Amino acid sequence: MPSPLTPGHGAGPGVSERARIACASVVGSVVFYLLLARLQDWVFPNVEFMRGVGWIYLPAGARLLCPLLLGLPGAVGVLVGSWCECFFHLYPDDPLRSFAGGISSALAPYLVYVFALRVLGMQASLSNLTSRRLLLLVPLFGVASPLMHHLWFWLHGDQVDLAQGFAVMAAGDMLGALVVLYALKGMLGLLPTPAPRRNDLS
Secondary structure, X not given: OOOOOOOOOOHHHHHHHHHHHHHHHXXXXXXXXXXXXXXXXXXXXXXXXXXXXXXXXXXHHHHHHHHXXXXXXXXXXXXXXXXXXXXXXXXXXXXXXXXXXXHHXXXXXXXXHHHHHHOOXXXXXXXXXXXXXXXXXXXXXXXXXXXXXXXXXXXXXXXXXXXXXXXXXHHHHHHHHHHHHHHHHHHHHHOOOXXXXXXXXX
16 A cells, blocks of 8 residues: 555645644744743843743743644744753853753643643644633643753752742743733734624624
């Protein structure tokens, strides 16, 4: 039996289109993450508890939304964006921490996304993602991401206050994610409502 991916069966263009969408999702996630990181430096320059950990951390919004909306390509985009931020901005003198930080930043929200699909019954299309479910995901993400980061700190033997650092990072990630969510919701609310079609008025 010929493979469904064999040219001439119509599957080629579909695969190509999916690859283009995945690449665009990765690039868009990287750009979104880095834009939020620069916005963080501009809007909240004085909320840092320690390097890379703040009481409000806007890139957490990208960490939550990109995997949630785009799945694995979104998580890959977060990974690349976080690596760019860590290697070139936050920890240029510590490549090991930069490498681990990027993995923690992407893996934790992706695991929350998988948990939401398999345990909470969220559909991959997000058609049943209600505001209540989204607000439930924020604290789950707010705990998972700092937990993974601080597990690395502990295994690596970093001299940090793990309990206080975890609490600050959890609060900062949740607040940052909520700020981004409600800012996007407010911007969407400013868009003009499409005029009803003539058939809808009949």
